[in-house]
Amino acid sequence: MGYCLVEVWAQQVQCIVDKFPTTYLGLPLGFSRNSIELWNPVIEKFRKRLDGWKGKLLSFGGRITLLRSVFSNLPVYFMSLFQVPAGVAESLNKIMANFLWGPEAFGPIHWVKWENVCRAKVNGGLGWFEISTRNRSLLNNRVWRYGSEDGSLWRRVVDSKYDLDSMSLLPQPPEGRKTSWIWKNISKPLAGPSNNFVNAIRFKLGDGRRIIFWEDFLTEVPSLKLSFPRVFGLVLKKSGKVCEFGSKVEGKWIWSFKVRRALFSWEQAVWDEFIRIINKGAADSGTMDVLKWEHASNGVYSTKKLCELESALGSTEDKIWKLVWSGLAPPKVEGFLWKVILGRIPTLVELDKRGALHSSSTRCALCSRDEETVNHIFCLCEIGWKVWSKWVNEWRIRLVFPNSIKQLLQMWDSLPANRALKEFWRLSFFCILWTIWLCRNGVVFNNLVYNEQKIFEEMLLRLGFWCKGEWHTSTCSINEFVRNPVLIALEEFRCID
């Protein structure tokens, strides 16, 4: 048809003429494959939001906060329909990783591997996930919703296009070349190798009209057909839904099977086991057949839970991270403690390991006695240790010498017994750690001189300011606090409790 003619018609119905591929309601239309063009707007948006200059203005904590907001504002609808191509995911991850580590004074050293950053906080990550993991979790949600939104238009379109069973709770894995690339990518895990999403799907029996008796995962065994081949061979009916094999009478399922011959006595045990298993699967059946996802306590698939599971590989949950991300100290200090516990801060030894040392020595800037490792600065250093001890002595508490900062943090949390002071006490840990680091930086970069007394005084002043920020009810002045921190803290927090 001539283009001019189309234009004339369009004018008559007051429409504009456009060409495929295009976008409709913000979603791409008419792309014949998962092309880069489709994703360019998303990459551009990422680049714009995580522009280098913003990173330069923000502290490490600020960058974490901005990344978290970018992550929570991902184009969710877009990503729940289209699989992000590997190259695009790599670009997006790279933009995020460079933003996190980029503008430090020490050049773009990625102190923690991106895959370790992209984990739940309890697993030592920063609480967001790699793009492809998040994408898969959203695509799976569509498969999950297939079973719960059977009246919806999109499900009816999918069912009629691919000739699927409109009663089924899960779509059949796609076959053939006619399946669109979009649907193929969405339903891929159903046909693919074992995975955290599909492995945890169970069918919960209701009226038995939607669950395929021999094949669906109704019981504690994956498929009755594969688990009981002898019974399958004996029973005449080889296909059909659960309701075709029995019915519910007064809340209990009564089964009726026709077998092709009488059972041999030795087959009876297998048969009994088969009945026991299906009765167990049918116990406390509801009114409707539904899907259940075993990884969630409420049985409903959760994208967050899947991301946590997928990203946890190779890590273990550790309670220490709850103490790190307690929300008490400024975000940049929490982020700093996270790096300290992972042993990834730019001490002279760590810089030397990465070939980024600009000085001739790796000796500790504060005591100049030993190599400046992470553990040295915060635990083993004579000066650093005296600061911790001085604070603890003020409270008349004895502290056992720790092996690592992680151990010190654990010990710290078990002292003192006074519950009303718990948060204040935790905050003091962050404050000492941060002040030791800032003073150390003062020595390294500005040739300042620090002894334990000077570090201690700076720490008290900072702690006073932090407390003012954290607990606005405080009536005392910073000066009063610095002069007598223990007394003021006891007065302030006893009355709050």
Ligand SMILES: [Zn+2]
């Ligand atoms: Zn030292």
